Amino acid sequence: MAAVNKEWKLESFIDSLVIELDKAREILAVKAINRPLTYTVKDVGMDLNLFPTFNGSEVRFVTAQPGQTGASKLSIQLGSITDQQIRQTSKEPMTRDNISIEAIDMDPEMKRNLRTMGISSVDDLEKIEKKNVDLEKLGSKNVSYKNLADVINKSKRGNLPPVVSKVSLSLSEGNPVLIVEGKNLHVNSKFPPVAVVNSKLANIVASDSNQLKIEVDPDNMRQGKNELVMTLDPYAIFKLEINN
């Protein structure tokens, strides 16, 4: 018995077709080396018999099977364009410091809303924010810059996890100062880090990506175990146990 056709996305189909056409083009280019007269594919079209389906969020297609009638026809035409046209009509490739929307852990509906608006990366979003576009008025009820900034910052923080390599205690003007060293400690200037030593707020005298200096009340430092809770920003919180 023949297998039932599976649903596919138009994007996947075209991706596959383009890869296959590139392969054909490469073979033609190799053949061209030894031939005086060579040929090139100017354009390729394909008329497909299929049934579109809609699952509430996206349109997919199922190729018609033998015996099925009433199939729709989808025509795909791939023409040749120059490298200049590609540059004019395509987005710039993703850079290393840009983050794809796909890679961010966010509500699928929000992700779909962004994709519908042609936003595929954090850079796209920042460009739209600069133009003061109101996303909610565009029909994206659950998309706001605040919500997005939160998920994006969380994702960015995920790529830069804090690492503590050393904690030491020294005295400065008679007060004990905890020095926390490591990597990616204070990376977001919008959020000043907050330190709590033995359940009491401590004063942070200096902070950067590699070092934090925390001034502690001398009465608050105990002999033996001390607890330090650091909130570097809303997305990076850690707890350390320090033996004095």
Add this chain to the structure above:
Amino acid sequence: MEELIDGPAPDGNDVAFVDEAMLEMGDFLSQMTDVDGYLVDAEMLTALTVEKVNLSMPIQLDLHVRDDGSVLLGGSPPLYYTETTFSPVFHQLTINIIAKEKENQENEWRP
């Protein structure tokens, strides 16, 4: 080989190859576009060159959807001509091929 012939059901498994009766779309297209280009008549001492070929033909598709959603595409010209209760589904393929000056080969088409 969904619309073609009997075979093992690919459900749940990634399929690495297209049906053995067909070719991967890239190989199929490269064979369809393999134009020799010269028509020589030795007796008449004339030769013609082909400038362009417009090809439109029914094809059978072998379309597999992998587990990651990507598509594996195979194709062939119609494989069966015998009339049966259910005919295979034929899709239409159109290819326009043009002769190229050799020095322009570097600027070949790209979709």
